[in-house]
Amino acid sequence: MHQITGSTAAEIADSIRALRERGLLNPGDALPPVRELAASLSVNRNTAVAAYRQLAQAGLVLSRGRAGTVITGAEAVAQEGLALDTVLRDIGSGNPDPAFIPDPTPALQRIVGRPVLYGEPVIDPALDAWAREWVQADLRRDDLRITITSGAVDAVERLLAQALMRDDAVALEDPCFLASIHTARLGGYRTIPVPVDAEGMTVEGLQAALEAGVRAIVCTPRAQNPTGASLSPARAAALRELLVEHPYVLVIEDDHFSALSQRPYESLIGPEHRRYALVRSVSKFLGPDMCLAVAATDPTTAERLAMRLSPGTTWVSHLLQRLALAQLQDAAVQSLFARAAEHYASKNRDFAEGLTVRGIPCEPGDGLNLWVVLPVPARVAAEHLMRRGWLARTGDEFRPDEATAPSHHLRLTVHDLDEDDTTALLDDLAAAVRR
Template sequence: MSTDQEQVISGGTAAEIADSVRGLVERGALAPGSPLPSVRALAEQLGVNRNTAVAAYRTLARSGVVVSQGRAGTRVAQRSRVPQEGFAAAGSLRDVGTGNPDPSLIPDLRPALAAAVGRPVLYGEPVIDRDLESWARVWVGSDLPGDADDLRLTLTSGAVDAVERLLAQALLRDDAVALEDPCFLASIHLSRIGGYRAVPVPVDAEGMTVDGLRHALDQGVRAVVSTPRAQNPTGASLTPRRAAQLREVLADHPYVLVVQDDYFSFLSRRPFFSIIGPEHRRWALIRSVSKFAGPDMCLAVTASDPDTAARLALRLSPGTTWVSHLLQRLTHGVMTDAGALALIEQAGAHYAERNTAFAERLADHGLEAPPGDGLSLWVPVPVPARDVAERLMRRGWLVRTGDEFRLEPTDEPSRHLRLTVHDLDQQAARTLASDLAAAVDEAC
């Protein structure tokens, strides 16, 4: 960075310094990738305490304006495209990192369309269609603390929309939120865009770890986001033992908002275990229909305590105050059709069987990968995953490495791949397993 550029950074407080750098970035005076002064140099230049400069850079990093690179210093963040779920620009490569459901196992919506078209819905009417509400209460009621008759339901445009609005009504910028690590891509984006301080909670085979949650609560988190089943990307599901342990830890923090995103619900092969205790005061359970009724069915049901429901309704009121009643009726029609429910059950069994079969193929090549639950497989490799991914690209495969799912950058490369293999036929699955083993051998 030039001396002239250094001089234009101004401010006497962390907030003023952060605003100054942000303004320079927005005006183009600081280009993506530009190095910033060291903490010591900036503090001396502005005549402020070193901790003030540290706090300014930390604020900028949380907002995604800059990236801290340890001893390599701090740079303006590159305006690179952030990872998203779904198909990548694979070109001629076979994309096995999509995380998509199988379209042939998504129920046909056409039979329910005629019934979904009814009278127009006007402003001021109930935001939840009566039939859908009755169905949703049964869907979530048995898995909630307290009396099911007292539960509050809110509809949003999908699970990610629900999580975003729940965090927005509970957190302020720089507030801490506990997120699983490795983490669902959308949750990483939400924490960065919202300016929240993401506190990573490690995930093992039984789900969110007890020590990790305890540490996060000690860090003052105001919200916890947990995936009870088919954690993305690891496929882990809570066991009854782990859920009980997490409830015990949370019992001392009844006003921390606990969000359970049970996105896989109907498709899961594992039972649901809640980390929300009967005395917990701030909680929400989210269930979406997109994984089994199709990604275009952007509807999620959120059940929550009365205070959280009221705050969530207030958060929804300035913009989209309800989910389309046409979509609600269509969802109800699909989810009460015997043929559609049978296909959803078939889909859940299909995903589990294909993941297990591919894990067995990998085991034949000396690679152990627990099949877990969900649409994808979390595959450990003995070398940096990016080295394996590069070699797989030469063989015609596009995969996702675990680096994309980390909450915070680290110098230690990930040693996991996330593979979506349920749509591979027998020959393609054999070829991928063989190619993956060969890529690992080459990278060793």
């Protein structure tokens, strides 16, 4: 181990940081145990602990409990979307069907108006009024405020940043949306996994997370990605009851599939909960390139978000806001949404029935994807599918922690397959399980 120097926590942290920057300490390298470092530097043990804590808060080291403290690196994280560097048929993209994304051209002709200047409200007044009515129909909170962000991922990142510091604990669903995992890692937050079953977050899992001291919870109330689970009324009520004793834990609900969902909206946000955010993006029904989301929050959270969304820096274009509103209010577009919702539901339902007939029981959830439980490790099945020309995503990618047991799940995006491809994939998956 290269020589670490210093007599104060700040000096010791700076020494380790310098060794890291010069490449003398590399990602994965273990640092000396606290007691050993304190003895070698003739400092109090608490001084060494404080030095490591400073480095952890800066994201430069990672504490692994009894396994020690190691230098961190830029870890690769799986991303949503098409795999463009492959000749395989991608059945794990998680993308909406382009045929059900409305053409914005007619709406573009209706949004021309005077330019917006610095100092004006960051939210288009018409969109603010529409969004407030849209959200209050479900959330029923008189104190909510509306903020517009550049999509749901942007909203969740900003919401966590205004509430948490590095090494704070945040509860994430297990399995979890890939972007939420990435956001938590980049922010340096400790993730506390909360298992998800067919009715959403489990009561036992959330109880354990609250006992672990989480300061924020990220939850998907319906069409959970990757499982397709939606909160049942009974489960939502039980989770709200747990949160009565924790009114200042920030509850973030990512209702990404709202306009297309086949399930009613159920919420963790109780009538007296003090810190909350309901986020609804438009990417699943207006297209991923429409980077816009509505965040309905309590007044305190709204004020903190506003400080990070000032005019001229990170506000959302008023042209984009007007374009989104023009489409959302269009009767023809709303009709397209209804057809899209039925398309995704029926395609997933038919594929699940095909799997069940072939001996792989599958229950379709809500959303764009199917979560398939296999009797064999998912990687084994995925490798077999790869040899048959398919690229699937295994459940291993959607874990918010470093689990060691292999996943037995595949997340499949099948709504864009024609009849022949559907039959071929069903047969190939059945063969993969038999092998």
